[in-house]
Amino acid sequence: MKTVAFYTLGCKVNQYETEAMGELFNAAGYLTVDSEENANVYVINTCTVTNIGDRKSRQFVRKAKKINPEAIIAVVGCYSQTAPEEVMAIEGVNIVLGTNERNKIVEYVEKIQKENSKINAVKDIMEISEFEALTIGDILGKTRAFLKIQEGCNQYCTYCIIPYARGNIRSRKIHDIKAEVERLVQNNFKEIVLTGIHVASYGKDIGDICLLDVIDSVHDVKGIERIRLSSIEPTIMTDEFIDRLSQYKKVCPHFHLSLQSGCDTTLKRMNRKYTTKDYKAIVDAIRSRIPEVSLTTDIMVGFPGETEDEFLATREFIKTIQFSQIHVFKYSPRKGTPAASYENQVPSQVKNKRSEELIELSKKIMINHLEKFLNHTKEVLFETEIKDKGLYEGLTDNYIRVLCHSSDNIKGKLLPVVLTELEGDDSIKGHLV
Numbered sequence: 001m002k003t004v005a006f007y008t009l010g011c012k013v014n015q016y017e018t019e020a021m022g023e024l025f026n027a028a029g030y031l032t033v034d035s036e037e038n039a040n041v042y043v044i045n046t047c048t049v050t051n052i053g054d055r056k057s058r059q060f061v062r063k064a065k066k067i068n069p070e071a072i073i074a075v076v077g078c079y080s081q082t083a084p085e086e087v088m089a090i091e092g093v094n095i096v097l098g099t100n101e102r103n104k105i106v107e108y109v110e111k112i113q114k115e116n117s118k119i120n121a122v123k124d125i126m127e128i129s130e131f132e133a134l135t136i137g138d139i140l141g142k143t144r145a146f147l148k149i150q151e152g153c154n155q156y157c158t159y160c161i162i163p164y165a166r167g168n169i170r171s172r173k174i175h176d177i178k179a180e181v182e183r184l185v186q187n188n189f190k191e192i193v194l195t196g197i198h199v200a201s202y203g204k205d206i207g208d209i210c211l212l213d214v215i216d217s218v219h220d221v222k223g224i225e226r227i228r229l230s231s232i233e234p235t236i237m238t239d240e241f242i243d244r245l246s247q248y249k250k251v252c253p254h255f256h257l258s259l260q261s262g263c264d265t266t267l268k269r270m271n272r273k274y275t276t277k278d279y280k281a282i283v284d285a286i287r288s289r290i291p292e293v294s295l296t297t298d299i300m301v302g303f304p305g306e307t308e309d310e311f312l313a314t315r316e317f318i319k320t321i322q323f324s325q326i327h328v329f330k331y332s333p334r335k336g337t338p339a340a341s342y343e344n345q346v347p348s349q350v351k352n353k354r355s356e357e358l359i360e361l362s363k364k365i366m367i368n369h370l371e372k373f374l375n376h377t378k379e380v381l382f383e384t385e386i387k388d389k390g391l392y393e394g395l396t397d398n399y400i401r402v403l404c405h406s407s408d409n410i411k412g413k414l415l416p417v418v419l420t421e422l423e424g425d426d427s428i429k430g431h432l433v
Helices: 012-027 051-067 078-084 084-088 102-115 163-166 174-186 209-217 241-246 264-268 277-291 308-321 349-371
Strands: 003-008 031-033 039-044 073-075 144-151 191-196 228-230 254-256 294-301 325-330 377-386 392-395 402-407 414-423 429-432
Touching: 003 012, 003 051, 012 031, 012 039, 012 102, 012 144, 012 191, 039 051, 039 078, 051 073, 051 078, 073 078, 078 084, 078 163, 144 174, 174 209, 191 209, 209 228, 209 241, 228 254, 241 264, 241 277, 241 308, 264 308, 277 294, 277 308, 294 308, 294 349, 308 349, 325 392, 349 414, 377 402, 402 414
Parallel strands: 003 031, 003 039, 039 073, 144 191, 191 228, 254 294, 294 325, 402 429
Antiparallel strands: 377 392, 377 414, 392 402, 414 429
């Protein structure tokens, strides 16, 4: 039987697209195997947010070729889109696909099998105006499904390569979204995560429609218990938006509100569209209307020109907001973005020090957040079994990771759990009610 293996880097959108490509291969008679195994075809779905993603992609091409020198290797995604000639020059690469036409990947593989040639299928992403129809429905062994509803970004933050890799915003038709949700329900999914490159911009290319309309469309689909939003731009959270959001019982009280910096001068250099005052007002409005909400965020350290005072302002703002968790990452210059040519690039050792400091702070504020829910009863959607420990792991609606003993198989079930004790600095142990 023909086999295919996938190696995926980067965001949840990439993970969704890999699942969709996997289903295309499966429909064509391929068996999906682990990326460490011998396969006829290897598909590397790349990320180019940082230099690390590019490097890991190149490393895996070499690794795959070592596992099976005769394999066909397809490199797809953001790295391919922004540097197609560079990717094509990597020894062993047969197919280069960008961030569109992934639905033709099997066709390209079969062409290579017949002609033993190379294909560079990357096109100008700025000329693409239609949402690419990639769908999933048959994923096995999971309880949460990521559902891509939007593509592209028009924000052009000065540090970010993604608008150049993904193109302008394109929104998926609501009836297509609802049809996929209905397919996922048939495969016993209880939670969907609405995801995209810039989810908050959903509908702006269509007109007179927005993210709330998507939620409204899928909210009453029988079998769906939870609707979660992936990373979202804070400026979408107007009072009207929050009020409507709070009325949807299935929407999870967990929002990943991208911040990037807690210093206004840094935010301005980044071309972010809000101030810290705006951000705090949004957070206060959310917390006043949505009980037990969890707020997570991204923080970048070492953006060009970030002084020690600017960094300290960010640290203090994080303390003020009291997020439940922060994802810290170091600025990485990306060729083609304005910030890459800015003066006063921050030295690596300074970035490392600031990153370590905020990671430690993140651990403390997460513990403080978790402690608020000790001795509370929360419903947990159990996702995985930790077999060697006799535990099941799952998430509350507000994104608390919970571990629980059970003699029964509770994977895929939504059950009430009393949260009893901290487990490390990122989880809580509990017992079934």
